[in-house]
Structures are given as structure tokens and as C-alpha cells.
Amino acid sequence: MTGWRFDANRFVAEVLKPVQDGLSPDEDLFRVYLLPHEVTDRGTIETALAEVGRQFTQQQYRGFRRAVDILRGQHEAASETLLDRDRREAHRAWVEERRRKLAATIESRLHGAPGLPLAEVNAQARALKVPRSAIVAALREHGADEREPVELPRHLEPGQWAEARGHLAQLGHESLWNYLAGLGGLRTTERHLAARREKLRVSRSSDSNAETTLLRLVHGWLDDLVGVLRHEVVSHLLDRAAYGYAEAVEAARAVADRLRAVGIDADPAAVAYAVWCDRRFTTVPAEPSWQEHYQQAVRDLRLRTALTVLQQQPSLPDEWSRRRTALERQLAELDAEVARCRELERTDVEAAVAGYHRVRAVLADDGIDTALERCRPAAPPTARAEVRDGRVVVTWEPSSATAGRVTYRVSRGDTVLGEDIAAGELVDPDPPNGTALVYAVHALRDGNPSARAARTGPVTVLGEVLDLVLRGGSDAVSGRWRLPEGAVGALVTRSGVAVGEAHSSSFVDHDVRPGETYDYRVRARYRLPDGSAPLSLGVVATASCQEVPVGVTDLVAEFDRDDLVARWTPPARGDVELLELRPGDDPPEPGVVSAHQARRHGAPVPAGTLTGRGVLRGRLSTPGKRQTLVPVTVLGELAAIGTPFVVDARHAAVSTLRLDRLGTTVRVTWEWPRGATAARVVWRKSAEPAGPTDPLASFLDVTKVGYDSRGVAVPVSEGDHWFGVCTAQTVDGVPSFGPLVLRRESTRRTARYSVHRAGVFPRRRWVLTVEGDEQPSSVVLVGKSGIRPMDRDDGEVLLRVDGDGAAAGRDFAVPRHLRRPVHLRAFSLDDRVVLVPVRSDHLIVRGA
Structure with a gap:
């Protein structure tokens, strides 16, 4: 519901009367259709257009025939304007501009007054060709309203009043009130006048003569002195009101005590408004x-x-x-x-x-x-009804009537479907089902219907089922719907054959195969009065039988630093999710269950980088522990649980494996994976170890504590050797190993070198000597503060010797800017020779 209601009294006062008097309806379409100016709801606008449009044919408004004809003629254009958002906004802007101009006009008419009298409001409405309500709204916008002035007691001008005013001016008195204040005021009597005359006899001048004449005039007014003073004060206020309402208010407040004294008890502001209205609106004599x-x-x-x-x-x-x-x-x-x-x-x-x-x-x-009303129009010659898509379309031939405004009314029984229709077609959007329907079409001339109606032949609407929903399961397809009103049942067919297990609002088809798609037609059945049971055309829907997903059986996972990398053979259909089994839970048995049930076993491993189907790289929620991963193939509402895989962070591959030969010893270093506490080092000469348990290879088991305290050094002979390192763990007395990381170490000859001071003076000089039959072609000596250099680029080069100069000894200096102790190490630039220190303790420089 929109909340809009038609107001007949307002329609007459604000629409029909102003239009009858010459107001153009398109000046304000919102007022014509009794709509608020800020309206935006399309439903409200449509309701107002329809209801006001119906009023144009009502006989009760025949006294405003000219206005009704004008409004009817512009109804279609007005509907287009109000229903189109852009045109409505443009019209609203135009109406607001007109309203502002009207408000400015009324403001100038007010000139600061608190309102306008009823007669003036009516006069302004006629002059400006707007409804009275628009004038009242403009008044209220300026804080004023429609207000009648108070009645002021009037008094005829006293005789010889102009002469008295001249004498008062000559004597220097602004008013008779001020002059009488020196005598007796409102209580002035003949005694006061006589006393004043006696004083004036002693002096003869033009002023005394003027005052004597004035006293004579006052003597003639003594019987109605209050009336004379009332006339004086009202005349004074009228003179001031000629300069505007503000002047009238100021003057009224200044003489408030005088007003009360002469019998005017109204508030000074009300008196000011009354004299302002009298001065402004009654200067022109009214017509008879x-x-x-x-x-x-x-x-x-x-x-x-x-x-x-x-x-x-x-x-x-x-x-x-x-x-x-x-x-x-x-x-x-x-x-x-x-x-x-x-x-x-x-x-x-x-x-x-x-x-x-x-x-x-x-x-x-x-x-x-x-x-x-007596001259009714001719009815349409023929009418026809046809059922289309669950609706009835009624068409008819036009009436032979030509005079006046000819329209049509279409009804179904006692239900009027359309009134004042200009076209020759109407659609019944919601006809009852399973009932013979006959439609009557009357011609209307200015709302006056034809004596008879053109009637259609009976038609019957067979509505379709509502809200049909099909669902494909693993072994059946089911469907549900709602029967339309009037239907007694339904027929479900697949490829023209009825489905066996069908009811009035549901069916289940078990004769299906997984992965195949089927088309179903559901037709509503009706029971007609003649005993027949026709069927509707039917609603067609498609459903697929749920295909059974295939589980993953070859899941393999390993750690790459902190990332988990999993691989499997992707199934033909469905999406594979890796579930991280909750701690303490046993792995589920492989099988097909609902997707919701499968996901209860754990949280999916979030994918960081998906490199393709069958590969996932991500991170576990609890890194560094032994975890069980369960692959789940999700297809529709089913899921296949695959073969679980146990991945242990402690069996992750080591990284940064490095080999350093120190004479007959090879130093092995690596970075441990998170959680690993033990490792196995294996080596084999001339060939790669076949694994951590290769019987032809040598091995050394190392703990993380021992590695951190002593390191790993393996004595080997000269020649090519393959070294491998893997994590190790013993569970229930059974050893297990992580991936084996391999590196090759190859040497052929060894030379020894020593470093010693050059002499007593100077003490900063040192000598490098290389011993042995095999001399490298080039040697470089490197120094580094605090720790031992790992290669020839790890530190500052202190000496470089090419050829056989190192055998005879070459001196060098340790720079002072290197922080002590300084560790020295010589490297052979010849890949065929490895340098080994004679004494490692001589390679540390502690002093200058």
C-alpha cells in the first residue's frame, strides 16, 4: 500500500475551481494529482494517476465540466511526465521556481505584516491564477497566515476638526490629547474650559485668540469627548500605516495607553494590523x-x-x-x-x-x-478472448460512436478489469484457473456506458504449476512444486513417458544413471464442470543425476621450507580439497559420503599458489608437527574420501647444504628444517648414495645439539666423493628418514700453508709460506674480523700471489681498521689444489 488517498474536497478546492477560473494544469502537476512535491515512489504516482483519472468521468463534477475536459485532455501527457524520473525532476524544478516567485510576490504584498485578510487572499488567488492553498502556503513560508483584522470602533470626523488641528499646530501641541492633558484629560468639563478662558482674557495675541477658538470647539465636543479622542488616535495610526506595517506597530505601541483609555482594548500589534489592512486594502471602492x-x-x-x-x-x-x-x-x-x-x-x-x-x-x-446520459453509445460489434501464457487477452472492435470521448470498460462477472480504456485490447493478468470465463466490453461516452455489452465466448485458463524445483541425487532425481489454485493434481513425464513415483506436488525418478541429464515436463490437471480432466501445457525443467566422485589414491606431500607442496593425480571430474586432520582423530575410511559430512573431518589447507590441477602449495595451520592429510574429491553434493598421507615437518629436506675440505677432512654444514632434531650424513666415493641406508655408503648420525656444539667433519681420502644429508627420526624403534639432499665434493692434491711473523721489527708484518711438492698457480689470503672466512670472497683480501712466489714466502700486513681478533685463511685459485693450514691457531691475529 502506498498511503496515498483521494481527497474529494481538496480536489474541488485546489484543482477543479482554479482550473475552471483559468489556471493551467501543467503549472503544477503534483497539485493536480494531489501528490506531495517530493514524491519519488512510482507506486504512489501510479495510484494517484489512476484514481484522479477515474474522477474525470464522475457526474458529481459536472458543474466543473470545462475544468474536467481540460484535465482529461492533458492526463496522458501528465502521466508521461510524472512517471519518467528525469521529466518529473525537471517539472519539480519548474514548480519550485514558480513557488519561489509566488513567495516573493506574497512577501512584497505582506511588507512585514503577520498575514493577509481572507478577501485579499481570494483576490490574490484570482489575480495570480493559483489555488488559495498556494497563497496560504506562501504566507506560512514567511511566518504569516490568513488572518482577519480586529474590528476597530469608528467615529465620524468631528465638526470643524480641520480647524481644530490648525489651532493645535499653532499652539505647538501634537494632538488634542496632549492639549487636554493640561486641562482635565478625559474628564475635562465646562469648569476646566471656563478657568482656562479666564486666564486667556488677561493677554490678547494671535495664540490666545487661537486657543480661545479651540476651547469653543472642545466645548461643543464635551458630550462625546472620548469618541473625538478615539477618532484622533485611529486617524493618527492610519496616517502612520501608510508608511508600512512596521511604522504602524511602532505607532500603536507608542499610544497603547491612549488606546485603552478610549475603549480599544486590543493588543497594539492587532490594532496595527487592523489599521494596516484598512489603509492597504480598502482604498479602492469595491464593485457592487x-x-x-x-x-x-x-x-x-x-x-x-x-x-x-x-x-x-x-x-x-x-x-x-x-x-x-x-x-x-x-x-x-x-x-x-x-x-x-x-x-x-x-x-x-x-x-x-x-x-x-x-x-x-x-x-x-x-x-x-x-x-x-440518455444518448448512450453503441456497444462494440464483437469481442474475443484468447488464453496466452496463463493470461487472457481480450480484444474487441471499436464502437460506431464518434461524438464525445469514447472509451471502453472490460469486466469479468462483477469484477471490473479496466475502465476508461482507449485501446482495443486488455490483458487479464490473473484469471481464475479451471473455470469458464466470459468477458463483457461496454463502450463509454464521457463515462456513460452503452446499454448493452459485447461478450466474448467462454475460455478456460489452465495455469501451470508454481515454483518447480528439481534436484539430482546419486541414484535418483526428485522434484517439488505448488499446485495452482483450482488444480486437482499433476502429471510428470520424461521423454513422453509418465514417471511412476509421482504425487500431486512431488515426484522421485529412480530409473536414472549417474552423470546423465534428463528433461521433465510437469503438467497441472484440472476437473471441469463437464467432468473432463484437461492438462495444462506443462513446465519443462532439466536435472542431472549426481555423478559419483572418485577418490585420490596417490597423494604425496613434502615441505619446501615452511610451505607444504602436495601432488596427486587429478580425477576426471570434481575438485580436490586437502583436509588437515584434527589432532587425535583417526583417518576416515575411503568411500563416498555427502560433501558436508566429509568436511567434518578437518579444515581445508588454504592454497597459496596453485600451479595446476593435481598440485597445491600452501601452509598448514600447525607447522613443525606430524600431520595427516586427507584428500577429498567434491562433486556436487557428494565427496569421495581418498587415501590419507602422513607428512612430518621433521622429515622435510635440509637446505643450504655446503661442503668445505680441510685437508683430508670435509666439513659439512646445512640449515635444519623446523622441528627436526636428528639427521644422517651419508657419503660414498665416486657414486651417489642410493639412500640413507645404502650399504655401499658410509654414514654418520648427528643430533641437532651435537651439530650446534661441534659441527660435522668427515675424514675422506682424495678424489671424488658424494655427500648426502637427510632428517632422521625413530618411531616405535623404527628409524625413518626425510628426503636426501646430495652434493659432490672433488679434490686431487693438497698443499699446506703457514703464517708467522716476519721478525721482531716491525711487528705488524707477517709472512705467508706454502709448503709441498704441488704448488697452486695462484693463492689469495683473506682476513675477517671475529669469525673465520668461508671462501675467498668472505672477507678482505690481504695478499694475492701468482706463480710460485708463495713457496718462498711473501710478507703482508694486517690493516689496523680490522677489528681484533682477525681470522686469516688462504685459498687456492687453482681447482686442482686444496690449501690446508699447518696450524690453525697461527691463523688468528689478536694484537697489533
Whole structure:
């Protein structure tokens, strides 16, 4: 529901009367359709358009025929404007601009006053051609309202008042009130006047003569002195009101005590408003009331009433006499035309109606309305109903009626489906099912229906089932729906053959094969009064039988640093998820279960980088421990649990494996994977070890504690050797090993070198000597603060010797900028020779 309601009184006051008086409807379409200016809801607008449009055919508004005809003529254009968002916004801007101009006009008319009288509001509405409500709204926008002034007691101007005002001015008194204050004020008596006259006899001047005359005038006013002073104060306020409402208020407040004294008890602001209205709105004499009645009757096309008003005036000016004669002649011609149309009704109704319409355009007469109701339009010759997609489309041939505004009304039984339809077609969107339906089409002339209706042949709507939903399972396809109103059952077919296990609102088809798709047609069944049981055309839907997923059996996983890398053979269909089994849970048995049940066994391993189907790289939620991974193939609502795989972070591959030969010893270093506590080092000469347990290879088991404290050094002979390192663990007395990482170490000859001081002075000089029969072609000596250099690029080069110079000894200096102790190490640049120190303790420089 939109909340919009039609208000008949408001429709007459704000729409029909202003349009009748000349207001253009497109000045404000929101007001015409009784809509708020800020309306945006399309449903509310459509409701207002439909309901106000229906009012154009109501007989109760026949007194506003001209306004109704104008509104009906612009109804279609107004509907297009209000229903289109952009055009509606443009019209709203136009209305707001007009409203601002009206508000500015009323503001200038107010000139600061708190309101306008009723007569002035009506006059402004007529002059500006807007409803009274628009004037009142503009007043309220400026804090004013429609307000009648208080009645002020009036007094005729006292005799010789102008002469008295002149004498007061000569004597220097602003008002009679001020002069009398020196005598007796409102209680001035003949005694006060006589006493003042006696004082004036002792002095003769123009002023005393003026005051003597003034006293004589006051003596004549003593019987109504309060009335004279009231006239004076009101006249004073009227003079000040000529300069605006603000001046009137200021003046009224200044004489508030005087007003009360003369019997005006109203608030000074109310008195100011009254004198302002009197000065502003009553300066122009009003027209005689009969002229206003005459003009209103002419505007309403009540020409007979207008003539009566003129005939009731005892003496009319010549101009008005001529107007009365012309009006009498016009009415005589119109009456003759009405009589002619009455005769035409017997032979040519359409011509008679056309004539009546011409007369009604200039004359409002109940007799013409009665005649038009009597001249009903001809019904449509034929009408036809057809069922299309569950709806009924009603079509008809146009009526032979041509005069007036011809439209159509379509009804089904007592239900009116459409009123005031201009087209020759109507769609019944929600017809009842399983019932013979007959539609009646009346022609309407200005809302007056034809005497008979064109009726369609009976049609029956067989509505389809509602909300059909199919679901494919692993061994069956099922469906559900709602029966439409009037249906007694349903028929389900697949490839033209009825499905066996079917009910009125559901079915189950077990005769299906996994992975195949089937088309089903569901038709609603009805029981007609003649005993037949027809079927609807049916609703077709497609469903696939759930294919059984295949589980993964070859899952393999390993760690690459902190990342888990898993590989498997991807199944033909379905998505594979790796579930990280919760600690303490046993791996589930392989099999096919629901996807929801399969996911209960653990959380999926999030994929960091997916390199393709069958490969996943990610990280476990609890790294560094032994975990069981369960592969699950999800296909639709089913999941196949595959063969689990146990992955242990302690069996991850070592990294950064390095081999360093120290004479007959090879130093082995690596980085341990997280959680590993033991490792096995294997080596074999001339060939790669076949594995951690290769019987032809040598091995050494190392713990993480021993590695950190002593390192690993393996004595080997000269020649090629393969070294391998893998993590190791013993579970229940059974050893297990991680991936074996291999490196090759190859040497052929060994030379020894020593470092010693060059002499007593200077002590900063050192000597490098290489011993042995095999001399390298080039030697480099490297120094490094704090730790032993690992290769020839790990430190600062202190000496480089090419050829056989190192055999004879070459001196060098240890720079002072190297922080002590400084570790020295010589490297052979010849790959065929390895340098081994004679004494390692001589390779440390501690002092200068």
C-alpha cells in the first residue's frame, strides 16, 4: 500500500475551481494529482494517476465540466511526465521556481505584516491564477497566515476638526490629547474650559485668540469627548500605516495607553494590523456585489443565473443593458439548438450528441447532462478472448460512436478489469484457473456506458504449476512444486513417458544413471464442470543425476621450507580439497559420503599458489608437527574420501647444504628444517648414495645439539666423493628418514700453508709460506674480523700471489681498521689444489 488517498474536497478546492477560473494544469502537476512535491515512489504516482483519472468521468463534477475536459485532455501527457524520473525532476524544478516567485510576490504584498485578510487572499488567488492553498502556503513560508483584522470602533470626523488641528499646530501641541492633558484629560468639563478662558482674557495675541477658538470647539465636543479622542488616535495610526506595517506597530505601541483609555482594548500589534489592512486594502471602492455574482456565474457557464442577476437590477447602465440583451439573445439561440438536438436523437444519435457537446461548451445546464446520459453509445460489434501464457487477452472492435470521448470498460462477472480504456485490447493478468470465463466490453461516452455489452465466448485458463524445483541425487532425481489454485493434481513425464513415483506436488525418478541429464515436463490437471480432466501445457525443467566422485589414491606431500607442496593425480571430474586432520582423530575410511559430512573431518589447507590441477602449495595451520592429510574429491553434493598421507615437518629436506675440505677432512654444514632434531650424513666415493641406508655408503648420525656444539667433519681420502644429508627420526624403534639432499665434493692434491711473523721489527708484518711438492698457480689470503672466512670472497683480501712466489714466502700486513681478533685463511685459485693450514691457531691475529 502506498498511503496515498483521494481527497474529494481538496480536489474541488485546489484543482477543479482554479482550473475552471483559468489556471493551467501543467503549472503544477503534483497539485493536480494531489501528490506531495517530493514524491519519488512510482507506486504512489501510479495510484494517484489512476484514481484522479477515474474522477474525470464522475457526474458529481459536472458543474466543473470545462475544468474536467481540460484535465482529461492533458492526463496522458501528465502521466508521461510524472512517471519518467528525469521529466518529473525537471517539472519539480519548474514548480519550485514558480513557488519561489509566488513567495516573493506574497512577501512584497505582506511588507512585514503577520498575514493577509481572507478577501485579499481570494483576490490574490484570482489575480495570480493559483489555488488559495498556494497563497496560504506562501504566507506560512514567511511566518504569516490568513488572518482577519480586529474590528476597530469608528467615529465620524468631528465638526470643524480641520480647524481644530490648525489651532493645535499653532499652539505647538501634537494632538488634542496632549492639549487636554493640561486641562482635565478625559474628564475635562465646562469648569476646566471656563478657568482656562479666564486666564486667556488677561493677554490678547494671535495664540490666545487661537486657543480661545479651540476651547469653543472642545466645548461643543464635551458630550462625546472620548469618541473625538478615539477618532484622533485611529486617524493618527492610519496616517502612520501608510508608511508600512512596521511604522504602524511602532505607532500603536507608542499610544497603547491612549488606546485603552478610549475603549480599544486590543493588543497594539492587532490594532496595527487592523489599521494596516484598512489603509492597504480598502482604498479602492469595491464593485457592487451583483457584479461579482454575475462574473462568477459567467465563469461557471451558468448563463441563466447570470441573466437573472442582470434582470434583478432595477436600473442598469447602458453598457450593462446591452450586455443583458446580448445574453438573452445567446440563450435563445442555445435553447433552439438544444431543441434541434432533441429531435435528432430519433434519427442520428451521434449528431445529437455532437450538438449537445457544442452547447455544453458554453452553457452549464442539467437538461443537457440528462440528454447526454440518455444518448448512450453503441456497444462494440464483437469481442474475443484468447488464453496466452496463463493470461487472457481480450480484444474487441471499436464502437460506431464518434461524438464525445469514447472509451471502453472490460469486466469479468462483477469484477471490473479496466475502465476508461482507449485501446482495443486488455490483458487479464490473473484469471481464475479451471473455470469458464466470459468477458463483457461496454463502450463509454464521457463515462456513460452503452446499454448493452459485447461478450466474448467462454475460455478456460489452465495455469501451470508454481515454483518447480528439481534436484539430482546419486541414484535418483526428485522434484517439488505448488499446485495452482483450482488444480486437482499433476502429471510428470520424461521423454513422453509418465514417471511412476509421482504425487500431486512431488515426484522421485529412480530409473536414472549417474552423470546423465534428463528433461521433465510437469503438467497441472484440472476437473471441469463437464467432468473432463484437461492438462495444462506443462513446465519443462532439466536435472542431472549426481555423478559419483572418485577418490585420490596417490597423494604425496613434502615441505619446501615452511610451505607444504602436495601432488596427486587429478580425477576426471570434481575438485580436490586437502583436509588437515584434527589432532587425535583417526583417518576416515575411503568411500563416498555427502560433501558436508566429509568436511567434518578437518579444515581445508588454504592454497597459496596453485600451479595446476593435481598440485597445491600452501601452509598448514600447525607447522613443525606430524600431520595427516586427507584428500577429498567434491562433486556436487557428494565427496569421495581418498587415501590419507602422513607428512612430518621433521622429515622435510635440509637446505643450504655446503661442503668445505680441510685437508683430508670435509666439513659439512646445512640449515635444519623446523622441528627436526636428528639427521644422517651419508657419503660414498665416486657414486651417489642410493639412500640413507645404502650399504655401499658410509654414514654418520648427528643430533641437532651435537651439530650446534661441534659441527660435522668427515675424514675422506682424495678424489671424488658424494655427500648426502637427510632428517632422521625413530618411531616405535623404527628409524625413518626425510628426503636426501646430495652434493659432490672433488679434490686431487693438497698443499699446506703457514703464517708467522716476519721478525721482531716491525711487528705488524707477517709472512705467508706454502709448503709441498704441488704448488697452486695462484693463492689469495683473506682476513675477517671475529669469525673465520668461508671462501675467498668472505672477507678482505690481504695478499694475492701468482706463480710460485708463495713457496718462498711473501710478507703482508694486517690493516689496523680490522677489528681484533682477525681470522686469516688462504685459498687456492687453482681447482686442482686444496690449501690446508699447518696450524690453525697461527691463523688468528689478536694484537697489533
